[in-house]
Amino acid sequence: MTYCEGTYVSRLKEAYDNKESCVRKASVFCMVALHNAVGEEAMVPHLEALTGSKLKLLNLYIKRAETQNSGASSPKSEPPM
Numbered sequence: 001m002t003y004c005e006g007t008y009v010s011r012l013k014e015a016y017d018n019k020e021s022c023v024r025k026a027s028v029f030c031m032v033a034l035h036n037a038v039g040e041e042a043m044v045p046h047l048e049a050l051t052g053s054k055l056k057l058l059n060l061y062i063k064r065a066e067t068q069n070s071g072a073s074s075p076k077s078e079p080p081m
Contacts, residue, residue: 009043012030013050016028031058
């Protein structure tokens with residue numbers, strides 16, 4: 001991950017601590033999207049400072065996104081002809 005991307009993650013972690021729930025939720029969704037773009041290996045060093053519950057929630061959203069993405073490419077999700 002480049003310095004610039006590391007800066008983004010730092011700002012997203014700050015937003016994850018915001019008092020407004022909509023800001024925290026947006027931060028989680030951005031981190032999930034970034035995780036999907038750069039991969040787990042690149043994200044792990046930047047997420048080590050998260051508390052257990054916040055990391056657990058982030059991992060839940062990451063797994064949910066992976067499940068949705070894998071389901072989107074399956075034949076079952078295509079509309080019938």
